[in-house]
Amino acid sequence: MSNNFTAVEVDIIKEMINIGGGNVATSISKMIGKKVHMNLPIITQLTYNQIFETMMPAEEVVKAVQLEVDGAIKGQFLLLVDEKNIIQFSPEDRQLIQNEELVNSALCELANILVNQFIQAIVSLFDVPLMTSVPYLAEDMFGSLLSSAYLEEFQFDDQVWIFKNEYWVENEKWDSSLYFVPQDGILESFLEYMREKGEI
Template sequence: MKELVSTVKSNYSAVELDVLKEVINIGGGHAATSLSQLIEKPVHMTVPVIEMMEYADVYEQIMPEEAVIKAVIIKMMGDAEGVFLFTVDQQVSETIVAMMLPENTPYSEDLANSALQELVNILVNSFLNAVMKLMDANLVTSVPIIIEDMFGAIMSSVYLEQSQYDDSIMIIKNEFYYLGDRLESSLYFVPKPGIIEKMLTALTV
């Protein structure tokens, strides 16, 4: 197993970002395939967006700070640490329930939350299984936790918990398409400081 040696770096070259994008794209493809097989309906993920962005710009370019959303949080532990954050517009919850469960299943808030948690559990673990093969790393996940709050409050708490204090932050974002329609949801990865450097070291050795 490759040792993940941490280095410190404030910015990344276009080549390094392309390497990360390719890894995430492969992992996202595995996740979408696993979900499609489970629900027996096509689910697609976009090519990931990876960019360095000023913290304030996140709310201008991605989602307003005051937008109320549901979020599912899964922590990644092991040879690398970070948090996966799946955010979804409130109106999309019913679509996800319909996607995950048999037809004509009555909607309820508890059912919607369970469906969201199961969806994210499948996506993240399928993704990590692919990444572990590429990195030769041991990674495990926590039980998914669901939160409903303003987008700004959720993002701030996750970044602070991961000791991310820089004005410039890395955004790793995938979007999902179900039966050709874009779901108003995104999967973010918020790493502990130094984890991206560890990933790049492992991938280029």
């Protein structure tokens, strides 16, 4: 992805991530009946080494739900959630965490709801056609999952863009992160689409 975005173009990308992530925070709040707020989204370009040094060790094993997005924006969402957080969505069933099949199903459903809320916010804001795939659960080292996502979206540079939202439930960090991996060149195409519509 190009480094040569104008200030206006960067603001549009930030607004897209911010509005989408804010919609997710609202959805989480409604589902669990607690106040949820989102930190300012992380939108930055890092090397893989910097990602693993500052965000999560490459060798840490995680569960991630992957969803593809297609349309005016193409790419992949990765939702990383500590499975213990699933209890927050079903506090009356503390046995849930002991049933791996139920946890995996709940993680996929959670990702499906949150990513589609994210997408709906972008569709409403920018009036662009978007659709998502069926969620897929993967368990692997964080480094392998993130690297694979970038390779699948044809991004082969050592410098990669990170679009990440982090959430807090009341005063406790909700151990989840939503990453967006855009297909190479798609943000440039999206901005061109916006120019043609006269939005920028």
